[in-house]
Amino acid sequence: xxxxxxxxxxxxxxxxxxxxxxxxxxxxxxxxxxxxxxxxxxxxxxxxxxxxxxxxxxxxxxxxxxxxxxxxxxxxxxxxxxxxxxxxxxxxxxxxxxxxxxxxxxxxxxxxxxxxxxxxxxxxxxxxxxxxxxxxxxxxxxxxxxxxxxxxxxxxxxxxxxxxxxxxxxxxxxxxxxxxxxxxxxxxxxxxxxxxxxxxxxxxxxxxxxxxxxxxxxxxxxxxxxxxxxxxxxxxxxxxxxxxxxxxxxxxxxxxxxxxxxxxxxxxxxxxxxxxxxxxxxxxxxxxxxxxxxxxxxxxxxxxxxxxxxxxxxxxxxxxxxxxxxxxxxxxxxxxxxxxxxxxxxxxxxxxxxxxxxxxxxxxxxxxxxxxxxxxxxxxxxxxxxxxxxxxxxxxxxxxxxxxxxxxxxxxxxxxxxxxxxxxxxxxxxxxxxxxxxxxxxxxxxxxxxxxxxxxxxxxxxxxxxxxxxxxxxxxxxxxxxxxxxxxxxxxxxxxxxxxxxxxxxxxxxxxxxxxxxxxxxxxxxxxxxxxxxxxxxxxxxxxxxxxxxxxxxxxxxxxxxxxxxxxxxxxxxxxxxxxxxxxxxxxxxxxxxxxxxxxxxxxxxxxxxxxxxxxxxxxxxxxxxxxxxxxxxxxxxxxxxxxxxxxxxxxxxxxx
Ligand SMILES: Nc1ncnc2c1ncn2[C@@H]1O[C@H](COP(=O)(O)OP(=O)(O)OP(=O)(O)O)[C@@H](O)[C@H]1O
Numbered sequence: 001x002x003x004x005x006x007x008x009x010x011x012x013x014x015x016x017x018x019x020x021x022x023x024x025x026x027x028x029x030x031x032x033x034x035x036x037x038x039x040x041x042x043x044x045x046x047x048x049x050x051x052x053x054x055x056x057x058x059x060x061x062x063x064x065x066x067x068x069x070x071x072x073x074x075x076x077x078x079x080x081x082x083x084x085x086x087x088x089x090x091x092x093x094x095x096x097x098x099x100x101x102x103x104x105x106x107x108x109x110x111x112x113x114x115x116x117x118x119x120x121x122x123x124x125x126x127x128x129x130x131x132x133x134x135x136x137x138x139x140x141x142x143x144x145x146x147x148x149x150x151x152x153x154x155x156x157x158x159x160x161x162x163x164x165x166x167x168x169x170x171x172x173x174x175x176x177x178x179x180x181x182x183x184x185x186x187x188x189x190x191x192x193x194x195x196x197x198x199x200x201x202x203x204x205x206x207x208x209x210x211x212x213x214x215x216x217x218x219x220x221x222x223x224x225x226x227x228x229x230x231x232x233x234x235x236x237x238x239x240x241x242x243x244x245x246x247x248x249x250x251x252x253x254x255x256x257x258x259x260x261x262x263x264x265x266x267x268x269x270x271x272x273x274x275x276x277x278x279x280x281x282x283x284x285x286x287x288x289x290x291x292x293x294x295x296x297x298x299x300x301x302x303x304x305x306x307x308x309x310x311x312x313x314x315x316x317x318x319x320x321x322x323x324x325x326x327x328x329x330x331x332x333x334x335x336x337x338x339x340x341x342x343x344x345x346x347x348x349x350x351x352x353x354x355x356x357x358x359x360x361x362x363x364x365x366x367x368x369x370x371x372x373x374x375x376x377x378x379x380x381x382x383x384x385x386x387x388x389x390x391x392x393x394x395x396x397x398x399x400x401x402x403x404x405x406x407x408x409x410x411x412x413x414x415x416x417x418x419x420x421x422x423x424x425x426x427x428x429x430x431x432x433x434x435x436x437x438x439x440x441x442x443x444x445x446x447x448x449x450x451x452x453x454x455x456x457x458x459x460x461x462x463x464x465x466x467x468x469x470x471x472x473x474x475x476x477x478x479x480x481x482x483x484x485x486x487x488x489x490x491x492x493x494x495x496x497x498x499x500x501x502x503x504x505x506x507x508x509x510x511x512x513x514x515x516x517x518x519x520x521x522x523x524x525x526x527x528x529x530x531x532x533x534x535x536x537x538x539x540x541x542x543x544x545x546x547x548x549x550x551x552x553x554x555x556x557x558x559x560x561x562x563x564x565x566x567x568x569x570x571x572x573x574x575x576x577x578x579x580x581x582x583x584x585x586x587x588x589x590x591x592x593x594x595x596x597x598x599x600x601x602x603x604x605x606x607x608x609x610x611x612x613x614x615x616x617x618x619x620x621x622x623x624x625x626x627x628x629x630x631x632x633x634x635x636x637x638x639x640x641x642x643x644x645x646x647x648x649x650x651x652x653x654x655x656x657x
Pocket of ligand 1: 256265266271273384385386504505508510586
């Protein structure tokens with residue numbers, strides 16, 4: 001029997017069991033654990049590191065290679081003026097409140113969300129509508145939570161329920177003072193102590209540091225990789241032969257001093273980001289490859305739906321969303337579709353993926369439109385990728401601050417010929433007459449629009465005209481100082497600041513939600529979990545399992561191992577002294593998609609069996625043929641159903657037990 005029907009939903013998702021697996025198999029663990037650990041810092045162990053590296057490798061192929069992006073690797077430590085200019089020093093902050101008695105710090109929006117969600121759960125309980133968790137050992141935690149909810153069960157009025165739901169749907173849109181108002185109005189206290197909380201205060205999330213021994217050069221650990229793309233814009237543009245659109249990309253560490261990180265990998269203080277900055281003409285945000293993704297259907301939650309207090313998604317093709325103006329332009333749409341395709345490729349369940357548009361207050365200070373790819377998991381919907389149109393904000397502010405032009409100069413196909421009034425100054429006389437004020441006066445004349453300049457020309461023709469500089473000083477000008485004449489001008493270069501579309505990925509959030517989406521237990525073996533990771537990202541692709549550790553197997557194991565290595569397939573040998581079934585089960589926990597078994601028949605006939613993780617189906621064939629097929633499987637050239645047509649089934653039930 002090659003295929004066994006797989007029922008991945010036989011057991012409800014069991015978070016404690018997944019967490020135990022991830023900890024036991026060292027996917028990741030709290031950093032500095034034997035010193036007591038630090039909230040929001042995690043170390044990845046061998047399978048976690050490989051999984052992340054494989055996700056990154058897929059990301060590089062899917063984005064950088066596919067769209068010829070220019071890759072960067074820039075420094076983390078950043079001089080303070082960069083973030084002063086970008087606005088992060090003033091505005092990269094969250095609102096926090098303190099417990100009025102204990103001083104415990106809580107993030108204001110999270111506090112409101114948790115308390116309101118608990119009240120709505122209590123209401124469900126009081127109305128007898130709450131789902132009852134099963135009472136077996138693994139559900140203990142859930143049961144405890146449900147018992148707590150039962151105790152706190154208070155029936156709300158229909159108006160209260162509607163109001164609470166409206167607040168939850170629009171929570172990201174509340175300012176700090178408005179969150180404080182909510183706490184007072186709805187008597188929201190610290191759930192751990194029942195104490196009142198203080199008024200929300202802003203807390204800047206950047207880690208401050210100083211560069212060099214004098215302490216005179218303040219710096220910050222970057223909270224995003226983006227700024228270095230902007231600062232290197234001129235070099236990137238030159239590298240790209242002066243042409244846009246193009247995109248730069250960078251994978252690297254970022255740091256945020258989160259107020260109270262309590263959600264595992266979902267909210268940490270140090271994390272790996274993958275960011276793309278796509279530079280585009282502000283007057284033409286079409287994308288030359290948009291037609292390739294036009295039909296990709298996305299689940300969209302736009303800002304109008306949220307503003308009406310709802311959270312229902314609309315499924316629509318990205319082509320339609322752009323045509324209807326729901327998504328602002330083709331380039332933004334192209335990236336939303338590409339983000340979707342990437343997430344699904346690495347194993348995210350598309351039914352638990354939606355794109356939510358930011359409400360106007362929620363948007364970062366630099367953004368003009370923003371959509372988040374949110375992935376559903378045991379904590380609710382979590383933003384895993386932000387995709388923002390940052391317009392020309394960053395390039396403009398850095399250019400203004402440094403005096404370095406961050407612009408594109410484009411030769412016009414057809415020169416633009418215009419006629420206009422132009423002022424020409426007698427510079428020598430100007431200097432003699434006005435000294436240090438000369439430049440300010442000339443600037444004031446140059447700032448005139450066409451109509452004002454014509455009026456000024458008229459006054460001058462009368463003998464003299466008065467001008468006021470930006471500083472408010474008045475000066476009298478006479479025709480010997482300047483002439484104003486109508487001239488024909490030919491403009492053959494267009495100079496402009498590009499706009500930036502930025503997809504920004506948090507790899508830890510993707511990795512964790514992927515683990516949740518991949519985890520399940522077999523009907524017949526609840527204790528052991530399976531991680532159904534796609535072969536492309538699984539830490540190990542093929543497990544080599546010799547029937548016994550006997551010497552006679554060694555040459556064959558070496559041969560298979562070396563052939564797989566040559567085919568570019570990462571394998572591991574498990575020759576431990578335990579049953580083959582157990583060895584497979586252990587590797588199902590690590591998400592290893594395929595296994596090959598070498599038994600006595602292999603030694604005699606040069607055959608081996610091939611096992612697939614999810615179905616546990618087994619095939620048999622000559623070693624070289626199996627290697628070719630497993631290589632195709634790992635590379636995604638064929639799927640298991642196709643493999644089953646190429647090799648005979650192997651009734652391995654007795655052999656593997
Ligand atoms: N503290 C964090 N821990 C893990 N990943 C994070 C964290 N903050 C941001 N990210 C990741 O970086 C991506 C881009 O960052 P962005 O600034 O858009 O996040 P954000 O809107 O500040 O997130 P949040 O509102 O959840 O704090 C996010 O989509 C997320 O995947």
